[in-house]
Amino acid sequence: MKALLRYLPLVLLAVMWEAAPRLNLVDARSLPPLSAVAAAWWRLLIDRDLASNGLSSLGNLTAGLLLGVVIGAALGVLMAWYRPLDDLVHPLVKALYPMPKSALIPVMILWFGLGAGSKIASIFLGCLLPAVLSAYNGARGVDRVLVWSALAAGASHRAVLWEVVVPAAMPDILAGVRTALALSFILLVASEFLIGQTGMGYLISFLGEGGAYDAMFAGVLTVAFVGFLADRIFLAVMRRALIWRE
């Protein structure tokens, strides 16, 4: 009952979506009824348009996201640990952080061409800085007595980095990954609007330009749902990994 109530707003939205174009409250071409969108979604599915474009998108997303968060988190922790690296990199991070990374997509096209490389590079750039900053803040916030306890137990400085600083910073690192995950979807779709002949972003813009608005909405809804699902899954994994926090 409670779960049902939680999804009630979504159900209401769906009902309104179906009703508004049918009652001619809005133009049915601007907003096709939800049932038409569902039918279009089914056609995209059996024509394998969703599978081929979805898999291509998922591959690029995974590659860019993984590269971005792994390199970003490592850089952030190292910056917090080695002062000279911090002095060198921090001004760059600060300067680049507020910049909308989607503005760099044309630059990536220039450098990596009109293929998967520039999509992955764009996603990588979008995920990098949130991962750097959250890992940096997490590692800086590690209680010094934890580090001292490890050193007094006989750990080397390098061991302390892996065995104390990284796990102690893990809650912040994972929060950064979650932000990066959301950004990766934005950059994925944006880069696919501009680049190449595959991917969900390409499919959406192709269908839109061709006037197949019900199918276009089906593509948009698919991306939104997969993004939502990815966040939920990540949240569950995160809770499991941080079970010690209670």
Next chain:
Amino acid sequence: MAGTEIAFEEVSHTYRPPRGKPVLALDRVSLKVREREFMALLGPSGCGKSTLLYLLGGFLPVEQGRISVGGRPVTGPGSDRGIVFQNFALFPWKTVRQNILYGLEKQRMPRDARLRRAQEFIDLVHLSGFEDSYPSQLSGGMKQRVAIARTLAIDPATLLMDEPFGALDAQTRGLMHEELLGIIERAPKTVVFVTHDVREAVYLADRVAVMSARPGRIKEIVETGHTGRPPPEIVKSREFIDKLDYLWDSVRQEALVAQTEKRLQR
């Protein structure tokens, strides 16, 4: 075993806050702690007693003066000096058992011996049944028992304690005193115990070093008149109460000095 007598010679330390003026925290402190002695460092808050302990632990660099343990100068942290902190400093992502195993792994103890020894110390501090609990699931007293077990399991010749029972309620603190003294009785160690609790200092220690208000100096050293584990009724003896009164006065004077200085700074 190498000697564990501790010598502070003319140790000064300046604390440099990121913003603001440097503060002289310790001013030419000289102090000797004998082998297997229980020495309490007693003083008002902010007198630099914890700083002195961190220098001895090798966590802060000795910039002026000399600190040696068994004749060897302290240059960094080492597993010959175990430390217990006020706020436990347990690894929150490790269970009770994993926390205790960590130091043993660092000592390269074989796996079977490691597990046996961890269990031995878990039993010693009465935490059987909580081996797989995380620190967040334990009470303050239990956390501190894990911290003590973790440090003692490595069997350091010197034990540094930084107000280890300050965060505990009076009842738990009393129990912890007995446990600590019992453990040291079985495996004798040189102990340096930082506290601002006069009663705790007199009850636990062989000698009490009173520190002055900032900049910290050793004001005086007082023999408690007993060594090792005192009989519980000692707290009712004339001598114990006299020592308590005497040290109360000594520390209170310093606390007043510290307060006055704070007011003058404003």
